[in-house]
Amino acid sequence: MATESVTAMPISWPPAWPRALDEVVGESPLHGNYRAIPEDFQVEEVLGFAPEGEGEHLWLWVEKRDLTTLELVKRLARICGVAVRDIGYSGMKDRVAITRQWLSVHLPGREAPVDLSEQLADVPVTLLEQVRHPRKLKRGVHRANRFRLRLTGEVVRDPGVERRWQWLCDHGVPNYFGPQRFGPGGRNLIKARTVLERGWRKRDDREGMLLSTARSYLFNMLLARRITEGNWAAALPGEVLILDGTASQFVADTIDDELQGRLECLDVHPSGVLWGEGRLVSRAQAAACENALCTEEPILCEGLQRAGVRMSRRPLRVRLHAPLLEHDETALTLSFELPRGAFATSVVRELMMHSSL
Template sequence: MSEFAWGGPPVRGCIRSTAEDFHVEEILGHEPDGKGEHLWLWVEKRECNTVEVAGRLADAAGVHPRQVSFAGLKDRNAVTRQYFSIHLPGRDDPDTANWALDGIRILQAVRSSRKIKRGRLKANRFRLRVRELEGDMDALEARLATVSRQGVPNGFGEQRFGGNNIARAHALFRGELRRKPSKSKRGFYLSAARSLVFNKVLAERLRRGDWHQLIDGDLAVLDGSRSFFAADAADPEQIRRCTELDIHPSGPLPGRGESPAAGEAAAIEQTVFAEQSELVEGLAKFGMQQERRALRMRVKDLEWSYPEPHTLELTFELNTGSYATSVLRELVDYKEG
């Protein structure tokens, strides 16, 4: 997206100069119970992706990769901490202390009666450093305060789209792929297509200036939830809750069926659907179900400091599915190191 909520970033800088500059810690919202067939591993990884780590843990444990589970995908170019579970029915705990896994540290191993399920996580906590910082520092301070109070657009980050996932989604829908993609690759293409349509709707709401306000026909999403309801844009109580970031206007993740949005909100969405008709129709054809996503994200517990000259350190928490780079783009015109 080229649109910004607050007028574009006031400073420039560099992110990911080292993996340690981008630290992510998963918050599942539940803990292992200490007994059962599943071994939960609290893992720190650096410069490797989540799927790769799961495969290496499966090899080390001597199990099929299907027996290793995780809640969410984490950045490769970062230091991240997250849980993995390994299904080990009738087996003793392996000696994880002797596993030699480059780029992977096992910080804790605990039994649980439940496996970790994909998508079942509450939030992620971030600690980021932006180096080579230059620009209007007073404006940056003001922008940080605004983001802390009012949040930022909840767009999908560029990593969602990969190098050519949108082009491959179009090819998939046209039947032009030379080979049938694996289930996981097809999932990436479908997710990218939905994300692009959502971002187009969000961009239009940003252009209009009402991305953070309820309008006629909006569907409001509860903060931190996928639940939504038909909003009344004139209701003082709902206006208050939206101002306090308890509820947010939402946008479409297209799929089968008609969008439940109405009025002005539906008109905006239908215009985008017409512009992206091949993606919208393809998503329905491939069985995706309509869902909603908040147009705005709350940036929880945002704190900032300047630990070194020309260096900004940020810490904050985001609900699952939200991108740290979507926060950064409102603050810093960044390049990657």
């Protein structure tokens, strides 16, 4: 199996993960800019259910600008006089952006400060709605994220950009973890490698960020290889396929015409392993491709197993929901929805070149 195009440790950061569209279009995209100002990158969390209206937890629907989710959590804890652990949120949203998301505050038997909205406005955060719910907001429970992105620079004049966009709408997007997962210059990956080599301890990684970083890097390596080999959107013998929009999965030992049709209409997606302790569900050629990670990155793979992280799966591609491209003389504006866990930067990097992508 060819592996020469994907190295275990990149010389520079970010790694030159291959684009799916370069071979399709026949050339790399032009350079562009994104997120020059927070207004260029807008994200709205799609929860998928409504708070019940009563309970010990106050749920807050907020809009933040140029602020990380964790910074907002700490600020909210101080304002409400609670511990950080009493604040719940579903997803980590970007800093250089305008984002809307839900947070919860455990306030049994008492109300929020009467000037909560005014105090949050100093951050700056706008309180849009507040409602009670019986339970804390847990990580990863929202259904999707809705994006509106503004791209500028040479990409606006790229004659192939609309073709690239339409191809992504029709065939899906490589489901890479975005560069923000790895920290500036890949620092989180360097820390993860050090911690996993000596043996992971909870006190070194309270939120499990380094474990997540290692798993994300291994997944990106696997996806990069599959793109290089031209089978990232196809099903290999023994492939674990995931039903679009769900966690349902099954192993495909043989690929018949019916299954091929489902792959082509994005009803099911090939998947890759998120490494950890346990047994690979994939078989045959698909399993051999995933097992190769142990040879290429033994420190990360063995360290994750010793840490007790449970092996799981992630789709190799993701569908764009409600996609829209608006094109004028100064900018491209993209609107689309992605399931939770997918990165808008993976869409952007297929359309343009940028030093951070």
